[in-house]
Amino acid sequence: MLPQALHALREAINSHVPERIAGCFTEDYVAERPLRPAEGFIGSDRVAANWTKILAGLPDLQAEILRHAQNGDELWSEWEMRGTAPTGATVVLRGPVVLTTRDGRIAWARFYPDPVTMDGPTHTTVSRVLDAPAERIFAVLRDPRRHPELDATGLLRQARTSHLVDAVGDTFVMAMHNDEIGDYLIENHVVAFTENRVIAWAPGQPGQRPAGDRFTWKLIPIDDGHTEVTQTYDWTAVTHPAVVPRLPVISADELDGSLTRLAAAVA
Numbered sequence: 001m002l003p004q005a006l007h008a009l010r011e012a013i014n015s016h017v018p019e020r021i022a023g024c025f026t027e028d029y030v031a032e033r034p035l036r037p038a039e040g041f042i043g044s045d046r047v048a049a050n051w052t053k054i055l056a057g058l059p060d061l062q063a064e065i066l067r068h069a070q071n072g073d074e075l076w077s078e079w080e081m082r083g084t085a086p087t088g089a090t091v092v093l094r095g096p097v098v099l100t101t102r103d104g105r106i107a108w109a110r111f112y113p114d115p116v117t118m119d120g121p122t123h124t125t126v127s128r129v130l131d132a133p134a135e136r137i138f139a140v141l142r143d144p145r146r147h148p149e150l151d152a153t154g155l156l157r158q159a160r161t162s163h164l165v166d167a168v169g170d171t172f173v174m175a176m177h178n179d180e181i182g183d184y185l186i187e188n189h190v191v192a193f194t195e196n197r198v199i200a201w202a203p204g205q206p207g208q209r210p211a212g213d214r215f216t217w218k219l220i221p222i223d224d225g226h227t228e229v230t231q232t233y234d235w236t237a238v239t240h241p242a243v244v245p246r247l248p249v250i251s252a253d254e255l256d257g258s259l260t261r262l263a264a265a266v267a
Contacts, residue, residue, distance in 0.1 A: 003070055005101045006077055013063040013081070016055055022048035023105075030108045058083030058091055062192065066209065073100050079113050080237060090123055092116040092236045116236060123234035124248060126255045132266040134219040134227045138196045140265050141217050144172040144188075149265045152257025153250065160185065165201075168193050173206060192216060212237035213249070229262065231255050 002010070005024070012020040025044040033039040041050075055061060061083035068077040081093040095113035099106050130137060140146050144159035161172035170190040177183050189210050192200035199217050202210035213235040220228040233255055235247045 002065060002068060003075055004104060005099070005106055006065055006068055006075060009106065010063050010065055013051075013061065016059065016061070018048040018051040018055065021051045026102055026105045026107045029106060032108075032110045033112075034110055035112060035114060057085060060084050064191075073102070075099050075101065081113065082237070090234055090236055094237070122236040123232055124250070124252045124255055125230060125232045126252060126259055127228060127230040128256075128259045128263070129222060129226055129228050130259075130263045130266060131226060132263075133225060134196045134221045136266050137219055137227055137229060137262065138199065140262065141199050142166075144174065146265065147174065150258045150261045152254045152261060157183075165190050165193065165199065172201075211243065212239060213247075229259060231259060 009021070009024045012024050015021075022044045025047050027044050028042065029044050029047065031041050031046070061081055063079060063081045066078040066080055068075060070076075075098070077097050077099075079093075079095065079097055083091050085091050092115065093113040094116050097109055097111050097113065099109035101107060140150070142165040144161050144165070148156045148158060155176050155178055157175040157177055159172065160175055163172075165172060168190055170193075172188050172190075174186050174188065175183065176186050185206050186203045187206040187208075188201040188203050190200070191202050191214060192198050197219055200214055202212070202214040204210035213233065214237075216232045216234065218230045218232075220230075222228055233248060233250050235249075238244055238247060
């Protein structure tokens with residue numbers, strides 16, 4: 001379980017409210033940026049100002065805490081923050097944060113996260129206008145039992161989870177098969193959920209952290225009967241050295257094929 005100070009900060013960042021983020025820190029908070037010393041500062045008022053600028057550039061920013069450890073009032077944590085820049089590019093920041101707390105709020109921190117740099121593309125996006133309302137399309141996407149209908153890779157066999165996806169933090173398990181390793185299971189962690197607009201999940205081995213890639217579906221109603229559907233496969237956050245050379249594992253043609261299958265499923 002996350003310590004309260006980390007949980008509160010993550011939830012405040014994901015709320016996109018700078019004043020709520022500033023409320024996680026003491027008034028005399030000391031921020032250190034060891035990689036960029038000139039960007040250090042003192043005072044929670046600067047927190048709100050800094051996050052106002054950050055969220056202006058990355059309005060959909062979402063923060064995740066990958067690991068953490070605690071020794072008394074000192075907390076060590078590894079963070080990953082992801083958002084979309086005005087250009088449409090995905091921006092990922094990753095790195096550790098070391099902090100101390102006082103009376104439940106953060107009094108001091110050494111902040112290391114910096115933008116991830118990659119050679120070559122890190123995501124594939126396909127888009128199409130479907131002849132169906134967003135509500136009907138979203139009902140299919142949130143139901144793991146219907147995902148094999150959308151699969152253009154031939155890997156998905158069936159859902160091992162019967163419940164609908166309702167919120168960020170939900171998980172659902174899919175039975176998979178390929179010729180190299182045979183039958184296996186994938187546990188998908190829901191990382192974005194806005195009803196009838198956005199749903200995203202990050203796959204991983206059951207009981208383990210997601211590998212770092214994710215699938216995102218965004219729905220934009222055109223009119224009462226048509227919806228623009230965009231699917232993005234993003235592997236920016238994958239770091240395992242045995243996996244990185246094999247990326248991407250899903251081709252653009254396979255993503256586009258899933259849109260074709262989705263159109264048939266909602267017809």
